[in-house]
Amino acid sequence: MKTNIILNVDSYKTSHYKQYPDETTYVSSYIESRGGEYAETVFFGLQAFIKDYLCTPVTRDDIEEAASLLSAHGVPFNRDGWEYIVSQHHGKLPIEIRSVAEGLVVPTHNVLLQICNTDPNCAWLTSYMETALLRAIWYPTTVATVSRECKKVIQQYLQTTADDLSGLPFKLHDFGARGASSEETAALGGAAHLVNFQGTDTLSGILAAKRFYGEAMAGFSIPAAEHSTITCWGRARERDAYENMLNQFAQPGMTVAVVSDSYDLWHAIDNIWGDELRDKVIQSGGTLVIRPDSGDPVEVVCKTIQRLMNRFGYRVNGKGYRVLPDFIRVIQGDGVSLTMIEKILSALKHANISADNIAFGMGAELLQKVNRDTLKFAMKASATRVKAIWQDVYKDPVTDPGKRSKRGRLALIRDPAGTYQTIRLENLGTRTDLLETVYRNGDLMKTISFAQIRANATTENRHVFGDAA
Known part of the structure; x- marks a missing residue:
């Protein structure tokens, strides 16, 4: 119009x-x-x-x-x-x-x-x-500036705790579309974030980058579960819901994210992902990304990675920090802000855990909680x-x-x-x-x-x- x-x-x-x-x-x-x-x-x-x-x-x-x-x-x-x-x-x-x-x-x-x-x-x-x-x-x-400030913090911790910066472009994922005040807001803010990163679920931002700046594909995403697709299976069939995600999407070279705290995150990690489906996760050839979605972000992220290391093992990189096997990672998408990213990465470093293990999803803090x-x-x-x-x-x-x-x-x-x-x-x-x-x-x-x-x-x-x- x-x-x-x-x-x-x-x-x-x-x-x-x-x-x-x-x-x-x-x-x-x-x-x-x-x-x-x-x-x-x-x-x-x-x-x-x-x-x-x-x-x-x-x-x-x-x-x-x-x-x-x-x-x-x-x-x-x-x-x-x-x-x-x-x-x-x-x-x-x-x-x-x-x-x-x-x-x-x-x-x-x-x-x-x-x-x-x-x-x-x-x-x-x-x-x-x-x-x-x-x-x-x-x-x-302002959105491009906030996104870049996040990138600077993440890059700093990768330089300290990781072997290289290859994962940096996908360390901050835009989850902000539903929290934006309008579709145009999501488009402009989403494109602004993509100036610094390549991960997004805000399709409007991709379209804006294409329409106004001629970028054929500015950002990428992966198949991912939400609470409704997990809880529709019922609590008794939580394992089946997770296994279905592996069956549908976990293939060589593919990445799939599964929210795992609909009921008991620690049970999901220790008994389902880390026991019943452990071999399937390892043999899939893909990368499983576990997403906790509630609780104190610093505590939950650190505990999640530690428990995954207990179940799947880890290696020590050239900087002396622990890294999960390549087939499993974590994304934190709840309560994420620039300040929270810093707190989480600092806690991980203190626990001798590399920033390579974690990615972040940011919603309203990225696209909406800014003003003139x-x-x-x-x-x-x-x-x-x-x-x-x-x-x-x-x-x-x-x-x-x-x-x-x-x-x-x-x-x-x-x-x-x-x-x-x-x-x-x-x-x-x-x-x-x-x-x-x-x-x-x-x-x-x-x-x-x-x-x-x-x-x-x-x-x-x-x-x-x-x-x-």
Whole structure:
């Protein structure tokens, strides 16, 4: 369903076209993270927003719909301004958006995106875009950032307790689709997670990566049981339910996950998996992943792995940590957060157990328990052109210095030491501005592939866009 961009806005924005000084011809605004829970951000989501919302011209039908609704709503409507865009620009928005490359890891307090009108008669349009544009940036960028912070922690423990990092791409699985507020939320958040990992059960995220970034298959999953498919067999036939999972899915080269705490997890491990079905698990040629789903995550995970080692044995890797046989692993999908991942991996290390044994599934903590204040995202006007003269625009509230905004037209550079700096555009000189034009006057000017976004997020020293659109 087509979205009317005129109505993708906060109500009060509709009155702002009457509030600028006379002879204001240009307004330049920027988006940044003003700090928050993490020290750096993974920029993501702009191309998806541009393709989905900004490449479709505004029509006279859009104007009529907006005029009718906003009049009944009790707020002004800039009919002349929107009619001008339709008649003079064929409905294409006369704005330019410059941004860092998606996937780039940028410390907070730096400009990530800058937007300015390109037609002097449309100075009001820049800030009108704030509602839709800021929302399009803060959410997927925050999810990509949270996911990457989890990756950093997991990687640290793998480097300490495992022989290699080969399993890292699948150590955090996205379980968040059902906990997201909408399908679009799941799509954007799910794709953001896949910037860092390749495991997901959020199909919407895979579709978003394909639709907006051209990635044929961004993530993978495996057959897995849920409580209903186990408990439908009845408690007396719990063994049969597990055996059926092995019969159906445990084949050479295949992995299957089975939730095992519907009744008594310790009985399931000691007597069913570790006794009655032990030989079948070993001889299947596949990998069985046991999923505990209740109790204190730290205690349950440690105890689960210990009991599996008692039944199936273990080896000691090159780092001196214990590892289950390759045919059996554990995934924790209940109560998982960045903090909990750290606690679990720390406890395992203390017990001389390698992080290789465990993977994590994260749901609402990944896709839903974030908000604009997680990274304190804001879009602010920083410069206007009035009577042919550019002048600084800023806020500097005495009651909250943290909300002080930047001044002037901006550029982002990286100095020889590798440090990012936001500077005034007039001070750029011969240095490279990392903000590049991605959208101008209705057209997507540069495209970036999902593979390149992943490379940018992994290799921080690179700043690369794809080919011109």
